[in-house]
Amino acid sequence: MDQQDQSYMFASLTRPHSEQLLQGLQLLRQDHELCDIVLRVGDAKIHAHKVVLASISPYFKAMFTGNLSEKETSEVEFQCIDETALQAIVEYAYTGTVFISQETVESLLPAANLLQVKLVLKECCSFLESQLDAGNCIGISRFAETYGCHDLCLAATKFICENFEEVCQTEEFFELTRAELDEIVSNDCLKVVTEETVFYALESWIKYDVTERQQHLAQLLHCVRLPLLSVKFLTRLYEANHLIRDDHACKHLLNEALKYHFMPEHRLSYQTVLSARPRCAPKVLLAVGGKAGLFATLESMEMYFPQTDSWIGLAPLSVPRYEFGVAVLDHKVYVVGGIATHMRQGISYRRHESTVESWDPESNTWSSVERMAECRSTLGVVVLAGELYALGGYDGQYYLQSVEKYVPKLKEWQPVAPMTKSRSCFATAVLDGMVYAIGGYGPAHMNSVERYDPSKDAWEMVAPMADKRINFGVGVMLGFIFVVGGHNGVSHLSSIERYDPHQNQWTACRPMNEPRTGEFMSYLETPSVQYFVDNNCDYCIWKMLTDACNWINVTVASLSHRRGLCHRGQLPLCGGRSLRVILPEHCPAL
The missing domain is CATH 3.30.710.10 (Potassium Channel Kv1.1; Chain A)
Incomplete structure (x- = not known):
């Protein structure tokens, strides 16, 4: 160098x-x-x-x-x-x-x-x-707004929304101005289990200084999603709350909310959709068990995050199983019955199950639950009034019409009045406090529909669908039941029907772009979003436009296997490999 x-x-x-x-x-x-x-x-x-x-x-x-x-x-x-x-x-x-x-x-x-x-x-x-904590988040939000700290203000607002049930019990909450309270309870991202929490929070705020604040009651009630309250709650509210009963504007708001329940033809108006839209909450789908190909049965579970279009693995089931029922009750996921794969002396065999297990999202662990009285696969599972119902199915020899329910407080299964018909591969839905069993096979393809009234412990037949269906999707939105696709015993279906319980009538809606079988739907907490799964189509996500029932194919991260799914906190999904979305906020009949 x-x-x-x-x-x-x-x-x-x-x-x-x-x-x-x-x-x-x-x-x-x-x-x-x-x-x-x-x-x-x-x-x-x-x-x-x-x-x-x-x-x-x-x-x-x-x-x-x-x-x-x-x-x-x-x-x-x-x-x-x-x-x-x-x-x-x-x-x-x-x-x-x-x-x-x-x-x-x-x-x-x-x-x-x-x-x-x-x-x-x-x-x-x-x-x-x-x-940030429940006791200071409101004060920090004010402080941040005073000095123009936008990001801190957003963080404080997010904390208030995500922890509202704790925040609404603090001294800071009771000292809010009317305008500040209006802004908080109007937030779409207020995280509450039920809309009753929002009402009780407003009621507590008013009673903190009732003389001065009673004048704001009607204006604040506009911030409560009153149509999301049950008929029973709304009626009791009118009868027991003199503040509302003595205010003409408040009575009008309650009447409008009751119309939502009793006059479904008004539900699709813009203003009603706004006041009835659920508040946001974490939106996840769980893919549980199922099958990989023709022979392999799965025990794994995955969680899908729609916001990030990604999956993560979770704790597996105790045994591989498929054709089971799945639902969410008290923030736990229940897997009910199905066909499980067992090993004996190195040889695997399958068995129709009466076993039940539940998954706790806090600990990511599965626990055994009391067995059902009967073995059931391809059954229907719903949650009603804090109890888990298992309907029909197939026990390996017979198609079942029996029904039983699990009472968590007693930790036991109790018999319920049997369905009118034996059903398997059918769909279930809960609407207006009633359980619906729709279509299915037992042992022929059916278009019949029956409804269970828990107050009478009795089933009654209602209007049948136009098409016979098995392995189809079902969802409840805006007071209607939607059924999608399936198989009628001859061919796969692309048709969609909508049931109006007040008219006891099924109406044909614009069909999907192509026939689909094995689709099961779940209503997310957004105003009208349906995720559902198809047994035959891989790696696609579908949505229905709110204004014309047009179907659009959209890319989504795929599941690793065909399996059962459920949406945490909403309706169960079952079967399939790909995801689709349906957005029928306004689904015109043909």
């Missing part, structure tokens, strides 16, 4: 140089050397260098370089900044560090905001976000 090439080098000393520079400036400040500005707050005086303050604060830069009188002065007095906060910001200018605590942040953040010290302001916001 040429000697001349080694005669120079470039040394990068940025970090040690920066540290040395800051340390040197700090020593000069502490010794009051070369200081050209004194910041005065009350009786306190803080010595500093204009160039240092201007380098970290646009506020100081404008003060010392503009046409302000402070440009030539050697002392500046501050009237509206806390002494400790100003001292902390000056220390930050010379050290790059700042101490933030619950005691200092309330004065430090406004000072950083006024002086436009963005990094300190950002750290103050991050600190407050880390301190």
Whole structure:
């Protein structure tokens, strides 16, 4: 190598140089050397260098370089900044560090905001976000809004929505202004199990100062999704709550909500859809067990996140099984019956099951539940009034019409009046407190429909579908039952029908683009979204447009196997490999 090439080098000393520079400036400040500005707050005086303050604060830069009188002065007095906060910001200018605590942040953040010290302001916001709890989130939200901290305000609002049931019991909640309360309870992302929680929160807020706040009741009731309340609750509300009973506007709102239940022809109006839209909650689908190909039975479970179009694996079932029922009750997933694969002396065999197991999402574990009285596969499973119903199915020899229900409080299965007909491969739905058993096979393909009234423990036949169907999708939206696709014993179906319980009538809707069998649907918590699964089509997601029942194919992350699914908190799905979406907010009949 040429000697001349080694005669120079470039040394990068940025970090040690920066540290040395800051340390040197700090020593000069502490010794009051070369200081050209004194910041005065009350009786306190803080010595500093204009160039240092201007380098970290646009506020100081404008003060010392503009046409302000402070440009030539050697002392500046501050009237509206806390002494400790100003001292902390000056220390930050010379050290790059700042101490933030619950005691200092309330004065430090406004000072950083006024002086436009963005990094300190950002750290103050991050600190407050880390301190959010049910008792302070409303106060932090106000604080953030006052000083224009947009991200912190969003974080506080999100916390309020996600923890509303705790927040609405705090002192901060009761001290909300009417406008602040209106904004919170109008939020689509308020996370509540039922809309009753929102009403009770408003009622508690009004009773906190009933004389002053009673006048706001009708306006606040507009924020409650009243159509989502049950008829029983609405009726009891009218009878027992004198605040509502004595207010004409409140009575009108309750009457409109009752019309939603008793006059379904008005449900598809724009205003009604808005007031009846469910609030958002975490939307996930669980894919449970099922089959991989013709012979392999699965025990694995996966969770699908629609927001990110991704799947994750979860704890497996205790045994591989398929053709079971699945539903969600009390925040747990129940897998009921089906056909399970067992091993005996190294030889596998399949058996129709009466066993039941439940999955706890908090611990990601499965637990055994009391057995049913009968073995059932291809059964129907629904949840009604906090109880789990198992309907019909096939026990390996006979098609069943028997029904039993699981009572969690008693941890036992109880017999229920049997269906009028034996059914397997059928669909079930719950609407207006009634259980519907739709179509199926037993031992012929059926289009018949029957309905169970729990108050009478009795079944009655209702209007049949136009088509016989097995292995089809069913969903409940806006007070109607939708059935989709399936097989009629001769061919696969693309048809869709809608049942109106008040008219006891099925109406044909615009069909799918192609016939589908093995589709099972789940109503998400968005206003009208249906996810469903197809046994025969891979890697596709479908949606129905809200205005014309047009079907669109959309890409989605695929399941790893054909399997049963359920939507956490809503209707079960079962079978298939691909996902589709249906959005029939307005589904015109043909």
